[in-house]
Amino acid sequence: MGFLSYLISGISLGSIYAIIALGYTMVYGIAKMLNFAHGDVIMVGAYMSFMATAYIGWSPLASVVLAMAVCTLLGIIIERLAYKPLRNATSLAVLITAIGVSYFLQNIALLIWSSNPKSFTSIISLDSLRLFDGQLIISSVTLVTIAACIVIVYGLTMIVRYSKIGKAMRAVSEDKEAAQLMGIDVNQTISVTFAIGSGLAAVAGVLLCSAYPLLMPTVGAMPGIKAFTAAVFGGIGSIPGAMLGGILLGVIEILGKAYISTELSDAIVFSVLIIVLLVRPTGLLGKKISEKV
Amino acid sequence: MKKHRIFCIALTLVMSLAVLAGCGTSTQQSTAIKIGGIGPLTGGAATYGTSVANAAKLAVEEINALGGLQFELNFQDDEHDAEKSVNAYNTLKDWGMQVLCGTVTTTPGIAVSAEAYNDRIFTLTPSASSPKVVEGKDNIFQLCFTDPNQGIASAQYIADAVLGTKIAVIYNNADAYSTGIYEKFASEANDKNFAIVSVTTFTDDTATDFSVQLSEARNADADLVFLPIYYQPASLILTQADAMGYTPKFFGVDGMDGILTMENFNTDLAEGVMLLTPFAPDASDEKTVAFVQKYQERFGEIPNQFAADGYDVVYAIYEASKKAGIKGDMSAADICEKLIKVFTSSDFSVDGLTGENMTWSTSGEVSKAPKGMVIENGVYVGMQ
Numbered sequence: 137m138g139f140l141s142y143l144i145s146g147i148s149l150g151s152i153y154a155i156i157a158l159g160y161t162m163v164y165g166i167a168k169m170l171n172f173a174h175g176d177v178i179m180v181g182a183y184m185s186f187m188a189t190a191y192i193g194w195s196p197l198a199s200v201v202l203a204m205a206v207c208t209l210l211g212i213i214i215e216r217l218a219y220k221p222l223r224n225a226t227s228l229a230v231l232i233t234a235i236g237v238s239y240f241l242q243n244i245a246l247l248i249w250s251s252n253p254k255s256f257t258s259i260i261s262l263d264s265l266r267l268f269d270g271q272l273i274i275s276s277v278t279l280v281t282i283a284a285c286i287v288i289v290y291g292l293t294m295i296v297r298y299s300k301i302g303k304a305m306r307a308v309s310e311d312k313e314a315a316q317l318m319g320i321d322v323n324q325t326i327s328v329t330f331a332i333g334s335g336l337a338a339v340a341g342v343l344l345c346s347a348y349p350l351l352m353p354t355v356g357a358m359p360g361i362k363a364f365t366a367a368v369f370g371g372i373g374s375i376p377g378a379m380l381g382g383i384l385l386g387v388i389e390i391l392g393k394a395y396i397s398t399e400l401s402d403a404i405v406f407s408v409l410i411i412v413l414l415v416r417p418t419g420l421l422g423k424k425i426s427e428k429v
Numbered sequence: 430m431k432k433h434r435i436f437c438i439a440l441t442l443v444m445s446l447a448v449l450a451g452c453g454t455s456t457q458q459s460t461a462i463k464i465g466g467i468g469p470l471t472g473g474a475a476t477y478g479t480s481v482a483n484a485a486k487l488a489v490e491e492i493n494a495l496g497g498l499q500f501e502l503n504f505q506d507d508e509h510d511a512e513k514s515v516n517a518y519n520t521l522k523d524w525g526m527q528v529l530c531g532t533v534t535t536t537p538g539i540a541v542s543a544e545a546y547n548d549r550i551f552t553l554t555p556s557a558s559s560p561k562v563v564e565g566k567d568n569i570f571q572l573c574f575t576d577p578n579q580g581i582a583s584a585q586y587i588a589d590a591v592l593g594t595k596i597a598v599i600y601n602n603a604d605a606y607s608t609g610i611y612e613k614f615a616s617e618a619n620d621k622n623f624a625i626v627s628v629t630t631f632t633d634d635t636a637t638d639f640s641v642q643l644s645e646a647r648n649a650d651a652d653l654v655f656l657p658i659y660y661q662p663a664s665l666i667l668t669q670a671d672a673m674g675y676t677p678k679f680f681g682v683d684g685m686d687g688i689l690t691m692e693n694f695n696t697d698l699a700e701g702v703m704l705l706t707p708f709a710p711d712a713s714d715e716k717t718v719a720f721v722q723k724y725q726e727r728f729g730e731i732p733n734q735f736a737a738d739g740y741d742v743v744y745a746i747y748e749a750s751k752k753a754g755i756k757g758d759m760s761a762a763d764i765c766e767k768l769i770k771v772f773t774s775s776d777f778s779v780d781g782l783t784g785e786n787m788t789w790s791t792s793g794e795v796s797k798a799p800k801g802m803v804i805e806n807g808v809y810v811g812m813q
Binding site for chain 2: 138141142145149186190246250251252253254255256257264273275348349350352354358359389390393394398399401402
């Protein structure tokens, strides 16, 4: 029973990593940049939901919608102000800008909400599921997180595969110049990608803080890095890869803690990453790209 | 060209005169003793630094109003980061700090105390509790218990009150404070009437999911979980234990202080949590009542143990300075030697909020008795 309960904890943690990783992977796949501020957009989303429920008394669902709206807007603004002027700059310059945006958001959050931690009230108030005479307890947050992750991955795959904007995304991802020549608005496509990624970040933030109810301005930093790892692990640029990478990462983290050592949990996670990348440099589901000379 | 050079020389002269003039006025004005403070005012540990800074300010104002010895306080932020703490220390040194009240947290404290030892600046830390802060440094003193003392005292307390027989420990192995307490607790536990049945760890980076640690404790049948950690991860542990339906006793140390003031925290979860702390805001002695009232009026919240530590530090420096005949125009090194003599002398003791009759050993550690507290109906109540 212990194994099963650890496995479920792992999948739950992994589903949160997966939702965050989707944001990284979409932006990377389409705009070819690492948006390191993604983890901090998560934090903003969580604070928005917290303020709406704790201060204004909104219903949890309304607070999630608000958080998504604010984060979507924030994503578009960040893209417009910080990344768009650097569209033709080196990728290193964009990376450093992203790190700058990340610190900027954290410090703004410190000014607005102060560093005092707040206890987040879970948006899901259903009872936990008790199986096998209460030997296995699965919290409602876990179930909702896993369900949300599946729905989001399915939805995104459908959007990318069948919708018009999805086609534009794939075209921009293949070849930016050629897409432009075919009449695709590259800038708008990238903006939409950021909007979707940031909206997902809000969902991830709310779920993260519902499962682990400690809200601080740095709350998104570490999960952000882990989710980035998950995206690389699964093959950055691939939507199913992000989900697979995220869930595997969460499971490895929890099982490593349970059966090997709590002291080495992160070392185990990152060792697995290194081994996978040695064997499959493009990640588990990454596409093999042959460079044209 | 020549004209230009003359102009340059003239300018240099004027500037150096201005510098000299600046020196003259500053030495004349500064009869107050300059006390520097360092602690986290922002970042994850800001509650501690803010509490110390507020209370120190309050104490300085009270002392200055008495009219005798005058203090001037300058409190700098270090975000609970060793490097930033040393920067803050250098800022204070440039300002002319003569005595240091700091640092508030342990890891920065180890870095800063080494600097203060080299510069011969007398240091009394309110709450940096590792022995590494004071070890081998004759001018660094602690107002709080050292970590080993907290570990030993916790083991004794649990054994004497028979709070549990099977103990699980969850500690932060990336943190000197947490590890230090755990190590002493473990070695002290050997000849006690309880057994440590499960020891698990986490780091600052993995302080989200505690399901594994709590499951291990439950599988080992632990009836008491010892948490020598800060209250932020502790709040997650309490929440997750509740969700799992695991209800052992929880026993914390002074880092647990602050859990009740955490915004939006469901204090029902902390019901029955025990902790060792030298200060309880609900105590009925005259000193505590007056301090709590003043602090609450001024800063709008009930002071925690760190506030009491900060207040006591300023008063301890005040008492010692009176005794040693310290004046504001003495050099920091002179003040340092005089204060060391007073603090280590056998007839010097301070009655503060955090303990009656506090005395200091030559190693810089304080001796006072810890008090056991338990959280009942959302407030601390003395145990026994």
